[in-house]
Amino acid sequence: MNYNIVPLTELINQFARLPGIGKKTAQRLAYSILKQPPERAHQFAEALINAREKIHFCSVCQSLTDLDTCQICTDERRDHSTICVVEDPRDVMAFERTREYNGVYHVLHGVISPLDNIGPDKLRIKELMERLSDGTVKEIIMATNPTVEGEATASYISRLVKPMNIKVTRLAYGIPVGGDLEYADEYTLARALEGRNEI
């Protein structure tokens, strides 16, 4: 005998399809929806559809926006001669949280990864090159992740950009602020030593 409450099973399955949500958590989340007033379920449903329908990629930097061109790209107070190249829209938010960066961004939507069959043509590199063609950009900051793929992508793009007489920089490697030297891995420590600055 198998008793199946179809609408509940369907909701649990939807939650379980989300990344990092297992069967048990999905059940807990589905039950929590049932305990809320119906308006809450409607608001949630509306937020899902709204976000999916209204948000798309910025026509300039390829980050997420609900406008044609995102607020950062249209902000005249920002320095449009410096582009910070990142892998993911979430990295844009990470930089914005620092409140230290005043340039603009370009989101690649991934990194070159031959093992996953992702070549340069699958990233938003063409769109980046188009932005560089009018000569306003003076510096490209490569801010891909410090992984093998992130490094490879950074050096691939730097090889494309350097002949255009644009400065290409890479984020500094070193020990994280508040970190403990004892627990730093040898590669990070070696890079921190290599990149030491006079104080």
Next chain:
Amino acid sequence: MNYNIVPLTELINQFARLPGIGKKTAQRLAYSILKQPPERAHQFAEALINAREKIHFCSVCQSLTDLDTCQICTDERRDHSTICVVEDPRDVMAFERTREYNGVYHVLHGVISPLDNIGPDKLRIKELMERLSDGTVKEIIMATNPTVEGEATASYISRLVKPMNIKVTRLAYGIPVGGDLEYADEYTLARALEGRNEI
């Protein structure tokens, strides 16, 4: 400068309102929705509304169902003379997974907890008493959680039911199957000793 993508923020907030989902996880989940095809967001939205609108409490056992009376209560192959009383609809599913129980259920939707201002009138005890009035029920299994509140609720209900000449039983306490004696707490071990059986 604060750049806010309203539909995205709204979706993140909806996820963050779910139990056990923090801000970071909510962001990750919201981004995963944006990466899926729009149909997925629509399916999810529909599942949310469907579940919330169609699922309600069974008119007999107070468990969840999308019918008037749940499939367990209407199943004639089940033993309707035994009622297993649980706190939560999820406990029903836990018992069903054992495939060992063939009686029916009654869901209290909580336990007596004076500290949280939950008295017996806030639980589905009245509905349970109504089910006992026609004399078909021979045994009540109290399967509330082994907590102070669960125990108090079990003994409260057993005091109500006993004068009606209905057998009231409680789940056995003991060491969990596959557990390690060394790590069992002293109360559990004492109860396991007390309830020992001849082999």
